[in-house]
Amino acid sequence: MYLLWGESVGIALTILLYCEFLGLIWWWGHKISKYSHPFRYYGLSFTVKNGRDFLFGLSLGSVTLCVFMALQVGFGWLTLQTVNWLPLSARLLPTLGMYFVDWQGAIAPGLLTAIGVGFAEEMLFRGWILSELERDYSQKTALIAASLFFAILHFIKPLDVVLATWSQFVGLVILSIALVLARWRCEGRLGVAIGLHGGLVWCYYIVNTTHLLKPTGIVPEWVTGINGNPLAGLMGIIFLSAIALGFRGLPKR
Template sequence: MKDASAIIVVMAFFISWLGCWLPIAAISLKLLNWQPTKPLQPEQKLPLMVSLYLLAPLVLWGVIWFTNGSFANYGFVSSFAFLSSLALGFGLGSVSIVILFTCQFCLGWCYFKELNIKQLASVSFPILLIALLVGGIEELVFRGFLLTELARDYPLWTAAIISSLIFAVLHLVWEQRETLPQIPGLWLLGMMLVLARISDRSSLGIAWGLHSALVWAIATIDTAQLVTYTGKVSEWWTGKNQKPIAGVAGIICVLGTSLILWLSPLL
């Protein structure tokens, strides 16, 4: 497989990943008493998602073994510099979300439920752990493995466009109705994370931190029900189905963060 085309290597990875996960998913659904006629509930989705994500590094290790590659080739290294980049990315992502909701608050588009602020302490840490897992695995798979492999056979920005499109479309696996309006924003988010890897000299540190911060901040706000939209403007501005990445404000936030990455390599 060392000299195999990028498409073959990519297909082998995703088919192997899915093939290893399906039996685990079937057993999990059985244990969770899931009924095919009913949609998956959040508490049912979480075990499925965690098992899927935990399998990814193992399957990727198999691909690396066949191709004589390494995790370092995909931007994942063990070093203090990597951890520093991760912290920088997390800080940038957190600040971008604070600015996004502060601007919407000042414009009268939303307000904060002060009584729900006390919930942040109890929900933020568990969500942080999940966000770090999701951000790390997705960056390793999409900006690490997928981008690197596609860049072997295609120009970098063609590889970036394709990998970001796959990244966006695969989010439909978990939820179709709410995810569909987010596809353009998710694709743009993928492109921003490619730029984060480039600005970090091919390391995934900033991209992982940035991705994790966005997942953590938005999920924490949703779980604590911290923000209520006033309806002053269309939800296409604030985010369809209350998902920031599905609205103009969220898109502007992604573009602004991308500009920072473009102008300030390694921040």
């Protein structure tokens, strides 16, 4: 498909390959692991309970990132980029129009992207891979292995980029630990993990697309997030650790 149609087929090819992956893990679960309902075993079930879990996770992820950024604005580490209120009324309306178009073009596409990313990555890392590791190893070993695997696969980059953004690796490991604990606390369902992952991606997408926030330079990038990525900063790692500890402290349902 790529050779025939070039770059324009990139997204379609990605979706096709992921559908193939879903078919393969269903076959693997049904024929190799002998599960009667492979997707349900991997945490994917279309039930009201899992839907509520998803909405809770989406809200938690969105609110967490909003609080994270609001605190940094309050500390003076980030500044809000507001509309340029020009004195000439003839130029004011076009400015406002562009501002709202930016937001309109960020919220809905961002939500769709976030849900897609959340579903795809959770079904792979906290669904299939974690479940298969749990078959042969202890929960602790499965947790560590799945989290390292998640971080390493996100870090296949040139060496200079790896060294420049090393703190993001720590953030990815802690994020994975939080998502694994979220699944364990919900009877193995993936709803909260998909929602939480999606909520974080959604808020980050909106802020990036609208250029809402800008670092003031008062503190180093490794505090707020290298290249604006919350996962690559001390504050982000602290917030993710708090979420992980919160799920760890919850009783299993």
